[in-house]
Each structure stands twice: as C-alpha cells, then as structure tokens.
Amino acid sequence: MNPFDTYAIEEGVRLKERFNSGNNGNLDVEVIAVSMGPPQAEEVLKESISLGVDSGLLLSDRAFAGADTWATAATLARAIKKIDDYKLIILGKQTFDGDTGQVGPELAHKLNLPFIGYVSSILEIDYKKVKVKRLMEDRYEIIETRLPAAISVGKDINVPRVPSLRGKLKAKKAEIPVWDKNCLDIKEKEAGLSGSYTKVIKIFTPKVKHEVKIIKGSADEQVNELYKELKELGVI
Amino acid sequence: MEIKVDSKSCTGCGICRGVCMYDAIEIIDGMAVINESCVYCGACIDVCKFNSIEIVGMEELKERDFSDYSGVCVYLETNNRKIIDVGYELISTGRILADKLNVSLSAVAIGSELENDIGEVFKYGLDKLYIIDNPVFSVNLDDIFSKALAQVIDKYKPEIFLAGATMFGRTLIPKVAAILKTGLTADCTGLSIDEEKKILLQTRPTFGGNILATIITKNSRPQMATVRPHVMEKKKIKEEIGDFGERIEYIKIDQSKFKTKYKLVDIEKELEENINITDYDVIVSGGRGLGSGDKFSLLKELADILGGVVGASRAAVDSNWISYPHQVGQTGKTVNPKVYIACGISGAIQHLAGMLTSDIIIAINKDPDAPIFNIANYGIVGDLFEVIPKMIKKIKGGKSLI
Structure with a gap:
C-alpha cells in the first residue's frame, strides 16, 4: 500500500466513526476503498478492510496497464461515477513510486468536483460542505467548499491505527469485486497505455558525475582538510 | 494489446x-x-x-498535425502580488528550449494588483508577457485560475508549457492539463529538445528517485511539464531592457464567468513552522545518527556560522526530533543549496531524491558503507560529535587545529 493511502483510509474511517456515532443521528456512512491495478492489488484492498474500511473495489484489466496519471484518473472517474452515491473522495497526496500527485486534481476535474490538496485537518463537515485546514509552503489555509468534493491528505492529518483482530478476520472473509473494462464501459483506447497522453521512452540510472573524495586521518586532520577544500571553493 | x-x-x-x-x-x-x-x-x-x-496489437494513433502550436510558454505564479522565484527559473529554462527550437518565449501571470516591477522578467530572456489582473484573482484558487490559464493557452497555442511544482502548482496545473486534454509530466529535473523530432524530452526521477525516466507527450499539445522550485537555474541575461511596454499584453476577462467553488476563510502563519529551508545556501542536515532531538542544537550552531539552516531526514522528523518543514527528501522539501552537509544520514534513496542537485555535498557518518558516501563530494568517516565541534571551532578561529 502506498504510505500516504494509509492516512487517507484512516481519515475515511474516522469520519465514518464520527458520523455513525449516536450523537450525529446515525447517518450510516460507508467507506469504500477503490484501487486500480493488477489482480494482486486485491491484497491492498483486504488490508484496507482490516483497517476499518467497509468494502473494497478493484479496477483491473489488462487494458488498464501502463496508464499515466490521465488514463488512471479517467478509469477511476468511470468507476466513481458508477458508484454514484458519494460525498467525499479522499486520496493520499501522492504515490510512493511515481510521486506526481496529479491523479487527484485530474480525477476531480473529470467528475467536476472541487479539489483541495495537502489537507492536514478536516475541521468541519456536514452533508453539504466541508471546511479543512491545508498546508501551503509558508502557511496554513482554512478553506471551505461544497460537497461532493475530493481532497488529498499527507501524514500530518492523523496517526493510522493498526489492524484489529476483528478487522483481520473480516478482511480474510471479504470478497473483493473486480470491475474490468466492460463493466466500466471503457474502450481500450481510453485506458492504460493507449489512453495515456504521455509515454516513457527511456528508463536509466542516474550517474554520479563528480568524484567522491573520502577524507582520511584523525578528526583534526579531517576537519583541517575539509576546511581547506571549502576555503578553496569559496564556501567559507 | x-x-x-x-x-x-x-x-x-x-x-x-x-x-x-x-x-x-x-x-x-x-x-x-x-x-x-x-x-x-x-x-x-x-x-x-x-x-x-x-x-x-498496439493501437496506432493517427499522427496529428500540430503545426498551429508554436513557442514556449511558462506560468508565473504570484504570491502577495509578486512573481515567485520559480517563475524566473522557468523563464531561464524556457529560453534555452525556445532557442533550440528557434521560437519565442512567453509567460502568463495571473493575479490582482500585481506589482509594478513586473518588467524584471524581461531581464531573464522573456519575449512576451500576458497578464490577467483582476480582483477575482486576489487569492490563488485552482478552479478559476485553471480556467483562465487554459483559456490563454488555448488562444495562443504554445507547443511547450512549463509551470512550477509548488503546492499550488501541483493542484492547478493537472487541472489545466485536464481541461486542455493533454499530457503532463510532474517534477521534471531535466528538460531538453529532441532536435530531430522537435519534441520536448521530459526527464524525472521515478521509483522513489533511484531511476530516471524520460517521458514524451505523445499525441497532444501543448507538451506540459512541472518543475520543482530550485531545480533549474535562474539566470539574468540582460541588465537593461529598455521600453518593454509593447511586450506586455493585458488580457481582459469577464469577471462574472469566474466564480470559485472555494471560500478562503482564514490564513494561519505559524512562526516556528514558517522556515523555508529552500531559501538558504547552506543546509546542515541531521538524521538517525544524531541519536536524539537535542543534538540538533549542535547542527544549528554550525549552520548559524555558515549562514545556513538546519535540515533533517525523514527518520529524524518521524522521531519528533525536529518539525516537518525541515524535512529534506521525497516526502519533504527538494533543496538545491550551494553546500549540503549530511550528518548521521545514511542516504536512503528517498532522502537523496531531495538533495542530489546540491552543488557540494559533504557527508559525515560513522558507517563507511553508508550510501551517502556514494554521492557525496567529500566524505568523512567519523564521529559527528567529534568532527562538528572541531569544525565549528576551526571556522570561528580560522586557525589550524594541529
């Protein structure tokens, strides 16, 4: 599981607990975890059930492979439209490998939803709107928008729980439905590599361009040598 | 397929x-x-x-004709009525690309009551500046900004469009790309032109930063990319720019068509959190090897005499030794200082992704096999608690220790 998704899951489960407690009139909120990936991604969805999510949904088809952020957002948007009855989409702020953070805003655009990134706290939420605190470079913004909406979260929003024994048992028994391209009524050219606007043409390992100089000797000698080098470079 | x-x-x-x-x-x-x-x-x-x-069985796309797209265009993000630094970095990068293609370089700035010294951008090699200056744009909100930006791009049709991967940019630009139905590559560390095909080669770290991927925009235009602040070099190429009035074009918008879905209720500045480590030329960073949070005072002392700031690895931040704004790496800040001193940092790939472009990297670590020594310019295998106090004394005194 992407590390940031654990915070998204925790926040979803906390909202459910908040709304479904008696004081809030038992709104019967449900949390669904959705993932797009190869069949093995089922494990990630089972893990999310063990963490308190009600059900999982896997979008999997060979036609989805090789998707860039745009094609990923397109496929997710189809599924979410099909789910239809939702109020809030919570995403991890970025994936661990690609690290682009682009799927959230692209998905929100396709669903015509407001999107608030880098949310560090949900301050208020009711059936119609949400008020959040979000982190910018040098400040926090308190911002409000209507629901349904999409938000992305980072690790400052909560401390994720560990799976409970009951959760693990539930996860073990859970059936994860799989939606393929036919189920989503998505054409091959709209998904995966074919549906992507960008294409990777080369993958390579970065080379260290400079020489590595290991300074040897006693601590005094090391410091003197480093000092000399830095002086020559004009740093000190 | x-x-x-x-x-x-x-x-x-x-x-x-x-x-x-x-x-x-x-x-x-x-x-x-x-x-x-x-x-x-x-x-x-x-x-x-x-x-x-x-x-x-890969579906062959019909080659589309992009001859009506020409030129390089960059987005100049503003904050408090001023163009932020990454804008100048993008102009410098855009200039190089435009020269390779032999086309013009333009920029778009959107805001409200933008400051008068906006002509400064022409010193960095800009040919044309489009400005949308309207009270509806007094706060950076991605929905109305993306609409305005997409309209400008659609009208002037640049073949390449670059923007900063700031927190605002990382929300705004994907929306612009989605409106324009074109590809977008995030966080590029290298941009160049394939001179034969006249297309943009977008290189970025992937898989946590240990691998680089070069990406192209297949069959849509413009070719869009974001670049993290401080990754590209900002370079003034002219001191005098003469009369630039004709090179600025103000674009009028119909205010009633720009209604935001957001309401900015308040802004909170936290003083302690307000440090921006990317603004400093020297960063002294600490990791797990420090052993405890109070040891950061030693690093701060060294940073202070070098006119720098303290940075940290994720391990140090996760241990609550220092606050998150100090974190360098994939999930923290990307920094590009003149000198980066890594103290007790092993050099996990995620950390390297955030500091690899520093001019000079100095590593101090007990473990001679720490990966940080593979990328450092200078490595000291030793005890940082011995080396750093001596370093501080040496710089203060300027005399030989032996």
Whole structure:
C-alpha cells in the first residue's frame, strides 16, 4: 500500500466513526476503498478492510496497464461515477513510486468536483460542505467548499491505527469485486497505455558525475582538510 | 494489446527479469513468462539479446498535425502580488528550449494588483508577457485560475508549457492539463529538445528517485511539464531592457464567468513552522545518527556560522526530533543549496531524491558503507560529535587545529 493511502483510509474511517456515532443521528456512512491495478492489488484492498474500511473495489484489466496519471484518473472517474452515491473522495497526496500527485486534481476535474490538496485537518463537515485546514509552503489555509468534493491528505492529518483482530478476520472473509473494462464501459483506447497522453521512452540510472573524495586521518586532520577544500571553493 | 515472448528464441537467461521494475517477469521452464503486473514499459524489450519480446496489437494513433502550436510558454505564479522565484527559473529554462527550437518565449501571470516591477522578467530572456489582473484573482484558487490559464493557452497555442511544482502548482496545473486534454509530466529535473523530432524530452526521477525516466507527450499539445522550485537555474541575461511596454499584453476577462467553488476563510502563519529551508545556501542536515532531538542544537550552531539552516531526514522528523518543514527528501522539501552537509544520514534513496542537485555535498557518518558516501563530494568517516565541534571551532578561529 502506498504510505500516504494509509492516512487517507484512516481519515475515511474516522469520519465514518464520527458520523455513525449516536450523537450525529446515525447517518450510516460507508467507506469504500477503490484501487486500480493488477489482480494482486486485491491484497491492498483486504488490508484496507482490516483497517476499518467497509468494502473494497478493484479496477483491473489488462487494458488498464501502463496508464499515466490521465488514463488512471479517467478509469477511476468511470468507476466513481458508477458508484454514484458519494460525498467525499479522499486520496493520499501522492504515490510512493511515481510521486506526481496529479491523479487527484485530474480525477476531480473529470467528475467536476472541487479539489483541495495537502489537507492536514478536516475541521468541519456536514452533508453539504466541508471546511479543512491545508498546508501551503509558508502557511496554513482554512478553506471551505461544497460537497461532493475530493481532497488529498499527507501524514500530518492523523496517526493510522493498526489492524484489529476483528478487522483481520473480516478482511480474510471479504470478497473483493473486480470491475474490468466492460463493466466500466471503457474502450481500450481510453485506458492504460493507449489512453495515456504521455509515454516513457527511456528508463536509466542516474550517474554520479563528480568524484567522491573520502577524507582520511584523525578528526583534526579531517576537519583541517575539509576546511581547506571549502576555503578553496569559496564556501567559507 | 498484448506482450509476447517468443518461445523459440527465448533462452530464459533472465536479463529481462533483472530490469523489470514491476516484478512482472518470471522464468518458468527455461523461458520468460510475463504476468499481469506488466505495464508495457518496454524495458525488457530493450535489453533482450534475442529480440524475443514484442508488444503486439498496439493501437496506432493517427499522427496529428500540430503545426498551429508554436513557442514556449511558462506560468508565473504570484504570491502577495509578486512573481515567485520559480517563475524566473522557468523563464531561464524556457529560453534555452525556445532557442533550440528557434521560437519565442512567453509567460502568463495571473493575479490582482500585481506589482509594478513586473518588467524584471524581461531581464531573464522573456519575449512576451500576458497578464490577467483582476480582483477575482486576489487569492490563488485552482478552479478559476485553471480556467483562465487554459483559456490563454488555448488562444495562443504554445507547443511547450512549463509551470512550477509548488503546492499550488501541483493542484492547478493537472487541472489545466485536464481541461486542455493533454499530457503532463510532474517534477521534471531535466528538460531538453529532441532536435530531430522537435519534441520536448521530459526527464524525472521515478521509483522513489533511484531511476530516471524520460517521458514524451505523445499525441497532444501543448507538451506540459512541472518543475520543482530550485531545480533549474535562474539566470539574468540582460541588465537593461529598455521600453518593454509593447511586450506586455493585458488580457481582459469577464469577471462574472469566474466564480470559485472555494471560500478562503482564514490564513494561519505559524512562526516556528514558517522556515523555508529552500531559501538558504547552506543546509546542515541531521538524521538517525544524531541519536536524539537535542543534538540538533549542535547542527544549528554550525549552520548559524555558515549562514545556513538546519535540515533533517525523514527518520529524524518521524522521531519528533525536529518539525516537518525541515524535512529534506521525497516526502519533504527538494533543496538545491550551494553546500549540503549530511550528518548521521545514511542516504536512503528517498532522502537523496531531495538533495542530489546540491552543488557540494559533504557527508559525515560513522558507517563507511553508508550510501551517502556514494554521492557525496567529500566524505568523512567519523564521529559527528567529534568532527562538528572541531569544525565549528576551526571556522570561528580560522586557525589550524594541529
């Protein structure tokens, strides 16, 4: 599981607990975890059930492979439209490998939803709107928008729980439905590599361009040598 | 679309398995078998010595004509009525690309009551500046900004569009790309032109930063990319710019068509959190090797005499030794200081992704095998609690210790 998704899951489960407690009139909120990936991604969805999510949904088809952020957002948007009855989409702020953070805003655009990134706290939420605190470079913004909406979260929003024994048992028994391209009524050219606007043409390992100089000797000698080098470079 | 392995020529040598980033290849009965984790990246095809692997049935796209797209355009993000630094970095980068293509370089700034010294941008090599200055844009909100920006791009049709991967940019620009229905590559660390095909080559770290990928925008325009602040060099090329009035074009918008879905209720500045480590030329960073949070005072002392700031690895931040704004790395800040001193940091790939472009990297670590020594310019294998106090004394005194 992407590390940031654990915070998204925790926040979803906390909202459910908040709304479904008696004081809030038992709104019967449900949390669904959705993932797009190869069949093995089922494990990630089972893990999310063990963490308190009600059900999982896997979008999997060979036609989805090789998707860039745009094609990923397109496929997710189809599924979410099909789910239809939702109020809030919570995403991890970025994936661990690609690290682009682009799927959230692209998905929100396709669903015509407001999107608030880098949310560090949900301050208020009711059936119609949400008020959040979000982190910018040098400040926090308190911002409000209507629901349904999409938000992305980072690790400052909560401390994720560990799976409970009951959760693990539930996860073990859970059936994860799989939606393929036919189920989503998505054409091959709209998904995966074919549906992507960008294409990777080369993958390579970065080379260290400079020489590595290991300074040897006693601590005094090391410091003197480093000092000399830095002086020559004009740093000190 | 399908990826196939030719059973006759495949020897099961396993070279392809070694390059597959997705664990999608297994060697079964002396032959490569590709499973459902494959994303058709083609890395295995490139390394196969026997040309045994091919992708078949890929839908051929009709070549589209992009001759009406011309020029390089960059987005100048504003904060408090001023263009922020990454804008100048983008102009410098855009200039190089525009010269390679022999086309013009333009920029778009959106805001309210933008400051008068906006002509400064022409010193960095800009040809044309488009400004949308309207009270509706007094706060950076991605929905109305994306609409305005998409309209400008759609009207002037640049072949390349660049923007800063700031927190605002990372929300705004994907929306612009989505409106324009074109590709976008995030966080590029290298941008160049394929001179034969006249297309933009967008290079970025992937898989946590240990691998670089070069990406192209296939069949849509403009070719869009974001660049993290401080990654590209900002370079003034002219001191005098003369009369630039004609090179600025104010674009009028119909205010009633820009209604935001957001309401900015309040802004909170936290003083302690308000440090921006990317603003400093020297960063002294600490990691797990410090052992405890109070040891950061030693690093701060060194940073202070060098006119720098304290940074940290994720391990140090996760241990609550120092606050998150100090974190360098993939999940923290990307920094590009003149000098980066890594103290007690092993050099996990995620950390390196955030500081690899520093001019000079100095590593101090007890463990001679720490990966940080592979990328440092200067390495000191030793006890930082011995080395750093001596370093502080040396710089203060300027005399030899021996």
